[in-house]
Amino acid sequence: MRDAKLPIDDRGLAYGDGLFETVLVRDGQPLLWDYHMARLDEGVERLSLPRPDFTAFDALPAQCGPGLQVLKLMLTRGSGGRGYRPPEPGELRWRWTASPFQPSxxxxxxxxxxxxxxxxxxxxxxxxxxxxxxxxxxxxxxxxxxxxxxxxxxxxxxxxxxxxxxxxxxxxxxxxxxxxxxxxxxxxxxxxxxxxxxxxxxxxxxxxxxxxxxxxxxxxxxxxxxxxxxxxxxxxxxxxxxxxxxxxxxxxxxxxxxxxxxxxxxxx
Missing domain, CATH: 3.20.10.10 (D-amino Acid Aminotransferase, subunit A, domain 2)
Incomplete structure (x- = not known):
């Protein structure tokens, strides 16, 4: 979901319980995409997050628009649990946004x-x-x-x-x-x-x-x-x-x- 707000009880907002990637996208084509997805996959494993459907992310770069863009993809454990104790099973929540980029x-x-x-x-x-x-x-x-x-x-x-x-x-x-x-x-x-x-x-x-x-x-x-x-x-x-x-x-x-x-x- 693009640019949607996170609820106040989201664990990423409350505890930093999640992951993110920032991907350079040129005219809808992501750069180093395989490396970003590999690191995201490792992060999911390390944090024991609910496993996402990684194929759902493949369509995002084409939606970023022309020119140089930075795609930010964020995954959280979602809401729930009691204090620091995570919910079992958790329900992964993910959001993304894209912003024009000008290098130096x-x-x-x-x-x-x-x-x-x-x-x-x-x-x-x-x-x-x-x-x-x-x-x-x-x-x-x-x-x-x-x-x-x-x-x-x-x-x-x-x-x-x-x-x-x-x-x-x-x-x-x-x-x-x-x-x-x-x-x-x-x-x-x-x-x-x-x-x-x-x-x-x-x-x-x-x-x-x-x-x-x-x-x-x-x-x-x-x-x-x-x-x-x-x-x-x-x-x-x-x-x-x-x-x-x-x-x-x-x-x-x-x-x-x-x-x-x-x-x-x-x-x-």
């Missing part, structure tokens, strides 16, 4: 400034990787800065290990290897990150901020925005920690943008 090409080619967040992500392996509705940690982290020149904030977990940015994944190049944080304790395994993992040799590592400062280049990425090179990293107080030159060839951006239909060079 200057961030693809000029890079972005990023800061470190003070907030630390909690460790919960059962929720790691999936895109559940309980995103309060990300909301609190995003409240830490209001400067529009800062594009994103990097998040570590409570052990001090790098995880992700508030809405994007992180990859860096160090000693000739492409590395990305392990997402087995917290964070979201993005669909573009999964697609790149199938296309190039990514090394999944558990490392702290000092490792990132050793990197020769670093990028942020997700399936809507594409790939942003990081040009400057600041600490939580705005003090510069690292600057990267713009000259590093970005093979991962070329691969990713081909998948998303984004330009490979300025002016394309």
């Amino acid at each position: 090409p200057e961030r693809w080619f000029e890079g972005v400034a990023v800061r470190c967040c003070e907030l630390r992500l909690g460790i919960q392996p059962r929720l790691a990787g999936i895109k559940h509705l309980a995103r309060l940690e990300n909301v609190l982290a995003r409240q830490e800065w209001q400067d529009d020149s800062i594009a994103e904030g990097l998040l570590c977990d409570s052990h001090g290990d790098l995880v992700e940015a508030t809405t994007m994944n992180l990859i860096w190049l160090r000693r000739g290897r492409l590395e990305t944080p392990l997402l087995d304790r917290s964070g979201v395994r993005g669909t573009l990150l999964s697609a790149l993992d199938d296309a190039v040799e990514l090394h999944w590592v558990r490392e702290d901020l000092d490792t990132l400062l050793e990197a020769d280049a670093a990028w942020l990425l997700n399936s809507v925005q594409g790939v942003w090179p990081i040009r400057r990293l600041d600490d939580a107080c705005g003090n510069p920690l690292k600057q990267w030159p713009p000259a590093v060839d970005c093979a991962i951006q070329r691969i990713a943008h081909r998948r998303l239909g984004y330009p490979l060079n300025p002016g394309d």
Whole structure:
């Protein structure tokens, strides 16, 4: 059902008891659709939600309209239960909406400034990787800065290990290897990150901020925005920690943008 309101007793609204996906759609064609549906399927299994008819979702992208759109699909456990105790059996509720989208090409080619967040992500392996509705940690982290020149904030977990940015994944190049944080304790395994993992040799590592400062280049990425090179990293107080030159060839951006239909060079 499109844009329908949720009742006040919906468990997704009350407890974050559900999942969502945000899918880039170009002229009615979804990008990375199989990866989105695979992550949604895993989330349904992890949360023990009533299993949806996934074929019902296949018709949604064509209803999004022309041009670039972002399709948001949300699943909840529905209503019922007693307090935190879920209903047995539950009745899945799902809603969707589509919004026009305009990417930021200057961030693809000029890079972005990023800061470190003070907030630390909690460790919960059962929720790691999936895109559940309980995103309060990300909301609190995003409240830490209001400067529009800062594009994103990097998040570590409570052990001090790098995880992700508030809405994007992180990859860096160090000693000739492409590395990305392990997402087995917290964070979201993005669909573009999964697609790149199938296309190039990514090394999944558990490392702290000092490792990132050793990197020769670093990028942020997700399936809507594409790939942003990081040009400057600041600490939580705005003090510069690292600057990267713009000259590093970005093979991962070329691969990713081909998948998303984004330009490979300025002016394309």
